[in-house]
Amino acid sequence: MTKIKPTIHSTYTQAGVDTEKEEKALRLFFKWIQKSFSFRNNIGVPLLNRKYFANVIDIGGSVGLALSTDGVGTKIMIAQMMNKYDTIGIDCVAMNVNDIICVGAEPICMLDYLAVEKIDNHLMEEIAKGLYQGAKIARITIPGGETAQIREMIKGAVGSVGFDLAGLTVGLVPLNQIIIGQNITEGDVIIGFRSSGIHSNGLTLARKIFFNDAGVSIGKYFDELGRTIGEELLEPTHIYVPEIMEVIKSGVRVKALINITSDGFLNLKRVKKTKIGYIISDFPEPQPIFSLIQKFGNVSDEEMYKVFNMGIGFCVIVPNNEIESVKQIARKHNVDAYEIGYTVADPEEKVVIEPKGLIGKGDQFYKMRQNSCKVK
Incomplete structure (x- = not known):
């Protein structure tokens, strides 16, 4: 059995975003909204x-x-x-x-x-x-x-x-x-599309870390970024419509499409298919903004991969024989695409990020103990 070491606290919560309370409130909210379906x-x-x-x-x-x-x-x-x-x-x-x-x-x-x-x-x-x-x-x-x-x-x-x-x-x-992951099977491949940076998620935490806690000015130049912190955080969110629509229309057998926004890589669990787990086995180096956030805020890996896109803004799940077709379309649109993982049979429907030794269960990532990182 995999042993899990839980995170002590969430700095995103300290910044003012409590996703657990939000989900509880949404359940109450939706209890009434769904009654409109009968209309x-x-x-x-x-x-x-x-x-x-x-x-x-x-x-x-x-x-x-x-x-x-x-x-x-x-x-x-x-x-x-x-x-x-x-x-x-x-x-x-x-x-x-x-x-x-x-x-x-x-x-x-x-x-x-x-x-x-x-x-x-x-x-x-x-x-x-x-x-x-x-x-x-x-x-x-x-x-x-x-x-x-x-x-x-x-x-x-x-x-x-x-x-x-x-x-x-x-x-x-x-x-x-309609594509909602209903046809995912064990052995399908997860292809990650590069993000343009932080996109539009996690800014509350980033602002707290840089401007409130560290006292960094919006015009502070960082060598790692090659520009000011303000310019980096304001970089527009990449729009994936052109490349993803071409993937769909090209006849590629797309199993699932996942936008990596709030909740980070736990978004993989939103697909319809049950008893499937997601193994991230290879992860490209995130852009420098993420290492700066982690360094200045002393943010855990567990939180980073739940709050931020970490350099991968969108994921496409396809059969193994469609990998090159997807990458070719991405290259045509000047977007880097990486084979970052694969799907496995898993009744617990976990998301495992092997390079960081993280396991996502429920709505949280946890750090796995040494020698327990690999999930078969």
């Missing part, structure tokens, strides 16, 4: 589990309507500290479309919600520039949205205008081609 008979019924990256609605016929919504989170505060707003819209698009492609759907449009402390022409135009650029990469339209002026509710960082930004994305997927 529609056949047409309009959600087909998937609420915990998946996106849901698919039966709209009649052979095509389903895929829906996903997300925001940018506290990366907005980095934009405020930098007084730079022309890329935050890219993050908003990315956070939405990267989720919706996880069901095999092609995103077609996104609605935005922009809440502001007060109307600021320059701010709104810069945000719109990013939304446009994100839409261009993802090949979607932005046919509408909502702007709310709520001065009493939203405040910006010192000297900036407060705002929040979120979106709702719509996609289409043939009902007989």
